[in-house]
Amino acid sequence: MKKKAKKEEASVDETGLEVISVKIGSKAPTSYKGLGGTYASFTDSCLRKQTLPGFHEKGLLAEAEPKEAGIVLFLSGKRNATQIREVMDIAMLNTGAYPDSGGKAKYIIEVKSEK
């Protein structure tokens, strides 16, 4: 089992792709795969441009806090998990990451409704 996990990680590196996990509430996280640097693009958007990729209006992203191997986002307004999932699905696609079934996530994005 341990060996298999190692092999998966290596294959991800060889292809230059990275897996990003998006965690919303208590539900199982969803994986997205993009080219290396996708997570860097995403966090640059959140921290420097203060917006999510694909969402140009200001105010959707209330807060973004970098965390070890990831980032925690707070979206404005009261949104349930399904609504947040819809937003993140668009944001991930617009940053060049596509839904993926497996692979070890290198980064974790945790998304919550505004504090």
Added chain:
Amino acid sequence: MALKTANEYLETIKKMKPHVYIGGKWVKNLLDHPVTRSMVMANAAIYGLAEDENNKGVMVATSHLTGEPINRNLHVCRSIQDLDMRQEMALLTSQTVGTCNYRCVGCDAINGLGSTTWEMDRDLGTKYNERFNKWLAYAQANDLAVSGAITDAKGDRKKRPSQQEDLDAHIHLVEKRDDGIVVRGYKVSQSGAIGSHETLVLPGGALREGEEAFALAFAVQNSAPGITYICQYNAYSAEREACDNEAELGNPIYGQRETSTMVFDDVFIPWERVFLFGETKYCGRLVSRFAKTHRMNCGGACKVGFADLIIGATVLAAEYNGVEKVSHIQEKIIDMVRLSETSHACAIAAAMRGREEPKGSGVWMPDDLFGNAAKLNIADGFWEIIKRAGDIGGGLVVTMPRLKDLEDPEVGPTLQKVFKSAAPADKRLKVAKFLQHWSAGLHGPGTWHGAGAPQAQRFTISALTDFEKKKKMAKKIMGMKEE
């Protein structure tokens, strides 16, 4: 998934949210606005071509990176056969949509980068080619629509990029970070960038030492924060917005050629997407390799596909007017075919005389002279073709009423009588509207400037032609002695 269907492409586009402005409005969904929708539908039709078993040889290639079947728009040419199929793809796509294959510039940028990144790695020990191939494998695996951004705003042409009052006239470096770079500036006349998943950005031309900040090539996601697309807007855009039925228009579904100005406002590009960073020496050859490929395809095949449509409609106009047997009409139609097929012959020759460049790279480039001749020939030839289309189509091409006026209860019955000829009025006006789209539309200047204005081809042809050798041959046959 290595090959997307047209519907799968449209599904992704529904979720893509580029920052797009057109004619005073911000567009939230590209499929909701009639003009941006025409661009997206043309791209969808290009995806659809690869689904058709009859087109597989032209539209589908085998990835040299993975061995998987891929859309040819994402393929690096590896042989003369590939070059030939590439120009055939340009012909087929134009014949199918009557406007740009909006993946075409990206395809030729991929080939320029495939060749030049390999050369840089060989000469400089960099890892650009490895990085580029990873991006390309990712683009192929997801069958991304990739556009190409080459033309900078340029500013005052007497000044070099670094001398411009506003440095944004050329895409330039703002910040170098551990994880990537930040860039800003403008790219203009970008065909179909709005409906692409990614855009490959190349330098606009050759650069000199000291201009390293402008020596950049990279791939960027369509919706990267900081990119704004300001779309072209003209009489055709207004007509499409105003009409209540697209069937009224010259090219109902796919429209005119849609471009935009791309504004890069401090856009972050991770290193994994940067394929040239400061190597001024290689900018000229990168652009030149892009240009020779694009001139073969754009000049010698894409516009030939357009010409096929124009010729077809012109023959219909002659038949509907009852003049198809008139000798000068037949002569003019044959001239249209000659002008068009001469350019296509140059494209085929450019492919057949193609070669590996640089040696050992595995990337095949078309012959420079024939590619440039194809483009220069069609730059003039296309105007000649639309001139003849307007001639044979008659003044009606620009004086016709709206198509739906034929159904107006008050004026319709009169118009039906006025425009009835050897064919019913609706058929005659439909063809006239199609010819208006071409002869009074955007494609004349578009053909002139697309893939570089003719002066660029004259310059290249002059540099490639051995005039001394030709002089010697002439002297020899005349019996003149060498001085």
